[in-house]
Amino acid sequence: MTGFLAKIKKLFRVLGPGLITGASDDDPSGIATYSQTGAKFGLSTLWTALITFPLMASMQEMCARIGLVTSIGLTSIIRDNYSRLLLYFMMILSLPAIILNIGADISGMGAVANLIVPSIKPIFFSISFTIILLILIVYLPYHKIVSILKYLCLSLFLYIAVPFFTHPSWEKVLRSTLLPTIKWNKEFLSIIVAILGTTISPYLFFWQVTMEAEDVKAQKRLVLARRKLYRENSDGEKPYRREKNFIKLLIQKMQLDVNIGMLLSNVVMYFIILATGTALSGTGLKQIDTVEQAAKALEPVAGKASYFLFALGVIGTGFIAIPVLSGSFSYIVSETFGWKGTLDKKYSQAKSFYIVIGISLAAGLMLNYVGVSPIQALIYTAILYGLTSPILIAIVLHIGNNKKIMGDYTNRALSNILGIITMIVMTAAAGALIYFQFS
Numbered sequence: 006m007t008g009f010l011a012k013i014k015k016l017f018r019v020l021g022p023g024l025i026t027g028a029s030d031d032d033p034s035g036i037a038t039y040s041q042t043g044a045k046f047g048l049s050t051l052w053t054a055l056i057t058f059p060l061m062a063s064m065q066e067m068c069a070r071i072g073l074v075t076s077i078g079l080t081s082i083i084r085d086n087y088s089r090l091l092l093y094f095m096m097i098l099s100l101p102a103i104i105l106n107i108g109a110d111i112s113g114m115g116a117v118a119n120l121i122v123p124s125i126k127p128i129f130f131s132i133s134f135t136i137i138l139l140i141l142i143v144y145l146p147y148h149k150i151v152s153i154l155k156y157l158c159l160s161l162f163l164y165i166a167v168p169f170f171t172h173p174s175w176e177k178v179l180r181s182t183l184l185p186t187i188k189w190n191k192e193f194l195s196i197i198v199a200i201l202g203t204t205i206s207p208y209l210f211f212w213q214v215t216m217e218a219e220d221v222k223a224q225k226r227l228v229l230a231r232r233k234l235y236r237e238n239s240d241g242e243k244p245y246r247r248e249k250n251f252i253k254l255l256i257q258k259m260q261l262d263v264n265i266g267m268l269l270s271n272v273v274m275y276f277i278i279l280a281t282g283t284a285l286s287g288t289g290l291k292q293i294d295t296v297e298q299a300a301k302a303l304e305p306v307a308g309k310a311s312y313f314l315f316a317l318g319v320i321g322t323g324f325i326a327i328p329v330l331s332g333s334f335s336y337i338v339s340e341t342f343g344w345k346g347t348l349d350k351k352y353s354q355a356k357s358f359y360i361v362i363g364i365s366l367a368a369g370l371m372l373n374y375v376g377v378s379p380i381q382a383l384i385y386t387a388i389l390y391g392l393t394s395p396i397l398i399a400i401v402l403h404i405g406n407n408k409k410i411m412g413d414y415t416n417r418a419l420s421n422i423l424g425i426i427t428m429i430v431m432t433a434a435a436g437a438l439i440y441f442q443f444s
Contacts, residue, residue, distance in 0.1 A: 020262050022216035025154045025325065026065060026209050027266030031164075031273045032326030033113030033319050034106060034383050035203045039274050042196050043281030046188075048173075048181035050196065051282075054275040055182065057204045060430065062267040063423035064398065067405045067416065068210045069259045072217030074252065074414045079214040080340035082404060091400075095393060096341055102389035103208050103334045107327055107369030109382040111135055114323035117316040128374075134320075135370045138327050143352050143359050150348060154325055164318050165276045173283040182275075195441045198434045199387060204274065205431060207393045208333040210401060213263075215336045219349055221255060256414070280315075327366070335361040391435035398428040 042050050068079065075082060083092050115131030122130075142150065187193070332348060338361050339346050346358025372382060402424045405416040416424070 020265060021151055022213060022220055023065065023069060023259065023262030023264070023266035024269065025151065025266070025329065026213050026216070026263075027061075027268070027270035028154070028322065029212070029326040029329035030061075030204060030206065030209060030270045031277075031322050032106070032110050032330075033117075033323050034109040034379075034386070035274070036277060036319060036322065037109075037113065037379075037383065038199050038203045039277040040281045042200065043278040043283075045196065046193065047282040048178060048279065049186040049188075049282075050200065051178065051181045051275060051278055052183070052185040053197065053200050054271045054278075057201065057274070058267060058271040059423055060427040061204055061270065062264055063420055064205065064401065064427055065209065065213050065267055066260060066263045067401055067420055067424060068213040069217045069263050070256060070414060071401070071404055071411070072214035073221050073255055073259055074411055076218045076222055078218055078336050078340050079211050079401075080337050082214075082410065083400060084341060086404075086407070086410060087400070092341060095397065095400075096337055098389055098393045099207055099211070099337060100334060102386050102393070103330050104365060104368045105372065105377075105382040105386040105389070106206075106208070107330050107334075107365060108372030108377065109379045109386065110323050110327055110330070111366075111370050112373045112379045112382075114320050117319045120316055121313070131370060131373065134323065135366050138324065138331075139363055139366055142328055142331065142348070142362055146349065146351075150328065154328065164273050164280065164315070167280040167314055167318075168276055168283060170280075173279060178279060191441055194437060198391075198438045198441070200274075201431065201434045202387045202390050202394070202438065204270070205394060205427065206390055207397045208330060210397055211337055212329050212333045215333075215347075217259060219347060222349075252414070327369075331362045331365045331369075334365040335359075387438060391431075391438040395428055395432040395435055398424065398431060402428065 071079065071082065080092070080096075083095065111131050111134060112127075114134050115127035115129075118130035118134075119125060119127040141153070145153070187197075335346070335358050338344075339358050344355075344357045346355030350358070352359050373379070377385075402416070402421065404410055405420065405424070408415055
């Protein structure tokens, strides 16, 4: 048992940006989407987890490899190698979507916290969570933030426990997982598009590239300090070869990190659909628009324990996702205008960077009190993500195959095949989303 725990601990040390990226994908707004899916269609969409996993994993692995090899963020790569018009177009579409996403998540956290402590109004929870997040992001160094986010990822396991309170028919679960059900109507196809838009979100591309770049720079500094990377060892190994071997080792660790992170993200999505599909689909409750509605609906059907676990999970995932969203926002803005600043810098060294984070959090918080409801925010976010995803996937594919940028670490055939499939699927989803919204 001790040996097993030691292996788990060793694995946990390897995990980092990939795990956090995957966990942040299951944010409160994503949980609302999955809950609505289960309530409306029962277990008939469980098979989507098998489809989205390879697509997510291939795109995030590509992004992670780009960050690892180049040591700079995705926005900087686009700025330095592509048209400024394309850069500004991506920024104009991406930033409002991220703000809307932050607003929906802050609102969801406040609402479920109010369910746990009804004597305190949701707005006070939302404001408190926003202030706490800002303080943590500004005053904690990057490695501390990563450590906290990694442990917060454990909150996702709460959702894996919830279905066991709902007593599903496991035979039906297995059948729904392995035998895809497709209903050719607007309502069902809309929810499939929503699942794709929630799981393959453009802001995750920016975050993954930047975090891998930050991670590799930190590790290179550590190796340089120990004089192991660029100086000759007694075996006469040259610096270039040593650096190449170092990057290969980092790529292997990164692939494990990304695959585990994306697998966890999809497992959580699967279990949320399973929990709500089992508990709610037979009750006549078909419309779940917010996470607090999902939590409330679970209580009379699956018991107070499941309701409490569900609510706690929403708060935990919010604390993971919002730093990722606000960090992505600031990296996009800062790199576009050439401002210096990363999460690895202190506030005094990167004031502009942290001020932008503060603005994104404040803007997200204010959205809930200027007439934009969380469900409206989710719809607008989905439309903007739907428009940006295919273009950004095409850019990531081009960068991944560009020898000038990637050198010896360009995409392999499997990465390109899965990437192209993802682009086709997301383009079709974007077209369907626009059609469904305006038809």
